[in-house]
Amino acid sequence: MKTFNDLAELSNEEISALLELADRLDKHPEPHALQGKVLSLLFLSPSLRTLASFQAAMTRLGGGSFVISPDMSIHGLETRPGIVMDGAAAEHINEAIPVIASYGDAIGIRAFAERKNLEHDMAETEFNAMTSLIDTPWINMESAMNHPCQNLADWKTLDDLDVPANGGKFVLSWAFHPKALPLAVPASTLYTAARRGMDVTVLRPEGFELPEPVMQRARAAAEAAGGSVQESDDRAEAMQGAHVIYAKSWSSTRHYGDRINDQKLRNGLVDWCVDEPWFDNAKEDCRFMHCLPVRRGVVVSDAVLDGPRSVVIHEARNRMLAQMAVLHRMLGAGQ
Ligand code: CP
DSSP: OOEEOOGGGSOHHHHHHHHHHHHHHHHSOOTTTTTTOEEEEEESSOOSHHHHHHHHHHHHTTOEEEEEOTTSSSSOEEOOTTOOOOSSOOEEHHHHHHHHHHTSSEEEEEOOOOOSOHHHHHTTHHHHHHHTTOOSOEEESOOSSOOHHHHHHHHHHHHHTTOOSTTOEEEEEEOOOSSOOOSHHHHHHHHHHHHTTOEEEEEOOTTOOOOHHHHHHHHHHHHHHTOEEEEESOHHHHHTTOSEEEEEOOOOSTTTTOHHHHHHHHHTTTTOOBOGGGGTTSOTTOEEEOOSOOOBTTTBOHHHHTSTTBOHHHHHHHHHHHHHHHHHHHHSTTO
16 A cells, blocks of 8 residues: 555455454554554644554554654744745745655655635645655545545444444534634545445535535445435434434535635534434434544533543544554555
């Protein structure tokens, strides 16, 4: 495996093999599998889970890792193309990325969307420019529209909990948040649930529809896997018979890049905080999923997050296991 960028680039057999490997490495550790291997980690956006779980994964497999981020004592990192560098930053990513990559056997990169122009972000313009500078294997640790490490971990979580693939009902719900957040998690989570063959409903208020190409990609994946994709702004209808609700906030697509109008629209939506009454029509054991970090009392109530429905810690631990599988496949013996 040379890149891990998007579950859409993997066959069903490759996804199943990664999930089986993640399980195997959990039950039967291989502390020498990546001995002498180094993973470079470049974080141009913040993280807790992705950073810690990649470092833990490399250590558990016998390898090592190092982290570079703009907050560290580096020379100031410029990311804009074609810029005259007469400001604070003394180094451009065009040099920094190949240098960092050259110290490792693989590199992980995180760079969130700019959130100024939807077409620009959907084209993964920045991320593609960065990965074009690398000739070692690389991992997408969250780009403008993708978060494949989260997606693989979430797929594993659904399997671990015996949530049915075909016939399982998955609600991806927008939730209130004071800031306009990226589309990477909702877009790639929708694709993942659809690809798993689930009946997926995107529950969102008006103005927060996911972009049509994102919906189309998910519909095609669902059709191929025996599932379906719907959209609704009716909570009771969407939650009817749901096995899982996956909450996430995202930017208004109606006002993408327009912070003032996005804010005006979301200010009236503070009641989009997942709480126990949301589950009235759902399956009795309907689960609550979220990629974390999550704002308590804003995105979800304490009662749901601390209650038996919540599987967020299980999901977060699966990040490490899923990434161990990816690293083993990318850097292990015989690859
Ligand atoms: N879910 C996730 O990617 O968490 P971090 O942003 O903390 O890495």
